[in-house]
Amino acid sequence: MSALVLTHVTKRYGTRLVLDDISLELARGARLGLIGPAASGKSVLLKLVAGLEQPDAGTITVLGDTITRPHVREVDLGELRKRIGMLFQSYALFDFLDVAGNVAFPLEQRGGIPAAEIAERVAARLRAVGLAGSERKLVGELSGGMKKRTGIARATVADAELVLYDEPTAGLDPVTTQKIYDLLAADQQRTGASVLAVSSDVAALAELVDEIAFLYRGKIVYRGPARSIRDAPDPLVRQFVRGELDGPLTEAIG
Amino acid sequence: MTGLGAAALRLCRELGGMLVLAGSVLRALVPPRLDRRELAKNLHKMGNRSVPIVVLTAFFAGALMMLQSGPFVKKLGATSLAGWGAGYAVLREIGPILIALMFSGRVGANTTAELATMTVTEQLDGLRALAIDPIRYLIVPRVLSMIAMLAVLTVIGDAVAIGGAAVVGRLMLDIEWSTLFHSFADNLEPADFLHGVWKSLAFGGAIAIASCYFGVSVRGGTVGVGRAVNAAVVASAVSILVLDFFVTYVSAP
Numbered sequence: 001m002s003a004l005v006l007t008h009v010t011k012r013y014g015t016r017l018v019l020d021d022i023s024l025e026l027a028r029g030a031r032l033g034l035i036g037p038a039a040s041g042k043s044v045l046l047k048l049v050a051g052l053e054q055p056d057a058g059t060i061t062v063l064g065d066t067i068t069r070p071h072v073r074e075v076d077l078g079e080l081r082k083r084i085g086m087l088f089q090s091y092a093l094f095d096f097l098d099v100a101g102n103v104a105f106p107l108e109q110r111g112g113i114p115a116a117e118i119a120e121r122v123a124a125r126l127r128a129v130g131l132a133g134s135e136r137k138l139v140g141e142l143s144g145g146m147k148k149r150t151g152i153a154r155a156t157v158a159d160a161e162l163v164l165y166d167e168p169t170a171g172l173d174p175v176t177t178q179k180i181y182d183l184l185a186a187d188q189q190r191t192g193a194s195v196l197a198v199s200s201d202v203a204a205l206a207e208l209v210d211e212i213a214f215l216y217r218g219k220i221v222y223r224g225p226a227r228s229i230r231d232a233p234d235p236l237v238r239q240f241v242r243g244e245l246d247g248p249l250t251e252a253i254g
Numbered sequence: 255m256t257g258l259g260a261a262a263l264r265l266c267r268e269l270g271g272m273l274v275l276a277g278s279v280l281r282a283l284v285p286p287r288l289d290r291r292e293l294a295k296n297l298h299k300m301g302n303r304s305v306p307i308v309v310l311t312a313f314f315a316g317a318l319m320m321l322q323s324g325p326f327v328k329k330l331g332a333t334s335l336a337g338w339g340a341g342y343a344v345l346r347e348i349g350p351i352l353i354a355l356m357f358s359g360r361v362g363a364n365t366t367a368e369l370a371t372m373t374v375t376e377q378l379d380g381l382r383a384l385a386i387d388p389i390r391y392l393i394v395p396r397v398l399s400m401i402a403m404l405a406v407l408t409v410i411g412d413a414v415a416i417g418g419a420a421v422v423g424r425l426m427l428d429i430e431w432s433t434l435f436h437s438f439a440d441n442l443e444p445a446d447f448l449h450g451v452w453k454s455l456a457f458g459g460a461i462a463i464a465s466c467y468f469g470v471s472v473r474g475g476t477v478g479v480g481r482a483v484n485a486a487v488v489a490s491a492v493s494i495l496v497l498d499f500f501v502t503y504v505s506a507p
Contacts, residue, residue: 052379074382081385092380095372106384 001064002195003028003162009058011044018044019055020218031188031195033205033226035240036215044123045091045215046164049196050086051077063161085160085193087248089167090184091147091153093139099126099146100135103153108229110158123154128183130176134193144171152180156187163188167198169204177201181208202229215242269490269495272467275389279397279463282390293395300361300396301403307408308353309362309414312344315352316415317422323425333429337437340419345412345446351498353411354457357404358490362465365396366486370471371477375384378470393470397462404458405451455503460493 004026011019018041026032034042047062049055051067051074051150059068065071065080085106093102100122107118126132129149134142142150148171155163155245155252168184169177181204188195199205206212206226214237230241239247319340323440329335347367356398372378378388416438472478 038373047379048382052382078387079392081383086383086384088331088380090376090377092375092376092383095375109384109386 001028001232002026002061003030003063004057004196005061005180006049007059007061008053009048009060009128011041011048011053011055017218019048019056022218022220023058024213024220026196028191028194030210030211031197033202033206033209033212034196034198034215035200035202035212037240040215041218042215043166046086046166046196048196049162050084050164051081082106082158083161084157085163086157087155087163087165087168089170089198091151092152093142093147095139097139098135098136099131099139099150101151102139103157103207106154107160121157122153125157129153130179135173144175145173145176148172149176149180153183156184159191160193162194163200165199167193167199168197169199169201181205184208195240260409264314268370268467268485271471272463272489275393275467275470276459276463278389282387287390288398289391289395290311292391296395296399298405300399301406304357304360304403304407305410307356308411310354311356312349312411312414313418315348315411316340316344316418316420319348319375319415320419320422321426324423324429328429330438333433334437335441336423336427336429337416337434338441340423341416341438341442342446344415344419345379345442345450346490346502347450347498347500349412350408350453350457351494353408354404354454354461354494355491357458358408358461358465358487358496360402360493361400362490363460363483363487365400365462365465366469366483367479368485369393369396369466370472370482371476373472374472374479388470393466396466397459400462400465401455404461405454408450408454412447449501449505452505453498456497456501457494462487462496464493 002025004024006022006024006067009019009022020209022045034045036042046055047193048055048074049062051062059066061067062080063083067077067080094105097105103122103125104118107113107121114252123132123135124178129152130170131146131149134146139147139150146189152165152168155165165184169180172180184195184209187193197205197209202212206229209226211223212226212229213220214232214234216236222232222237224232229237232238235248239249276391298307320336320341324336327333327339372392378392381388381391420431420434423434424431465486467484470480474481
């Protein structure tokens with residue numbers, strides 16, 4: 001069974017077409033990276049998959065459940081969302097809780113998990129992302145990198161079946177970036193979770209995922225193996241990944 | 255003309271949005287599954303911390319009522335009615351309205367700013383992504399706390415305002431304590447007190463819905479937070495005065 005199926009999904013904001021008739025499938029346990037120019041709809045696609053936004057057309061099936069209207073309402077998504085972990089680009093940390101409170105939150109809200117086990121899992125997760133000793137810090141006291149790592153810890157603490165990462169290493173230094181990708185890869189190996197990750201750091205992303213899809217002007221114009229993404233047959237993708245100034249992408253976006 | 259139409263449409267959209275939010279809050283109360291920590295935190299923050307400002311405002315409001323009416327009462331030799339005049343105005347009108355306006359400025363504006371900041375930083379989406387309903391988790395405790403605490407603060411304010419009126423009556427207008435006491439006790443009725451409490455419940459609901467609605471419907475990033483607070487304070491003040499008219503009309507003696 002697939003972890004994720006998008007069928008002819010279209011999303012508009014006003015007159016702006018953000019996603020244009022996208023179809024996409026992700027097998028259980030598979031890892032897909034999503035790249036593309038700024039404002040190409042990558043984050044919107046993640047929000048659609050998490051059920052935080054509804055498409056204007058098309059259907060989305062996540063872990064076997066169709067999450068698009070009229071098949072489902074917001075109130076029906078609760079159980080499914082417990083099986084999904086999500087890291088937001090803007091962290092979306094709760095500023096009324098400290099670091100440990102944020103990471104513990106998904107476990108506490110599930111109910112039925114003993115407090116001692118929650119504390120143990122939170123401590124282990126914070127150690128893994130290099131935040132041991134920062135448990136009692138409030139969100140406002142954290143640097144951008146620390147917020148990102150807290151967000152990663154919160155997204156992965158509950159061992160979700162599908163994990164959505166929106167720019168997991170933006171704002172982190174190269175060493176921490178590598179550590180985080182190693183951690184995410186190890187987590188995925190351990191849990192077997194399906195991964196859909198958006199990142200601008202294509203080289204690091206290629207270490208985490210099996211395949212990379214290129215989103216351009218609302219459409220997925222390329223999907224291929226992550227390891228050979230630099231040599232993708234599509235010149236748009238090659239120019240984007242290599243960061244070259246001259247090429248069809250520059251001509252298209254000016 | 256186009257501007258007038260756009261303003262009318264905006265007003266309808268906002269009124270409709272507030273009604274939908276009020277409906278969602280009522281629906282979330284059945285069955286009543288509340289986050290008790292969040293409720294207790296809001297009750298404390300909205301109630302306890304508002305007591306000093308309410309006491310200060312109410313004391314001077316009561317004192318002012320006596321200061322305005324006292325000289326005429328004395329001139330007409332009707333000192334036995336001095337306490338009643340001030341008390342009647344305080345319990346039925348001045349107390350509930352003034353305290354509601356103070357509450358809206360302090361608690362309502364704070365709630366809007368807090369929710370709007372959470373909205374623009376995607377914390378509400380963060381809650382939804384973790385299978386938490388933001389209405390049930392954030393809005394319902396705030397609405398219940400505002401309604402309950404405004405009623406409690408109005409009762410406290412009523413008592414303090416009557417005290418303020420009595421102090422001014424005795425110290426500045428030289429009316430005997432016993433005269434003031436009998437003036438309050440013999441002429442004011444439980445209905446006068448309850449009239450103000452009913453109003454405070456209605457005002458609390460209006461402030462709560464307006465402040466939460468403008469908080470969660472904020473647009474335009476951090477700049478929008480200021481606009482949302484402004485809109486919430488204006489909407490609350492207008493709602494208080496409109497509701498005051500209708501509650502008074504419906505329950506007029």
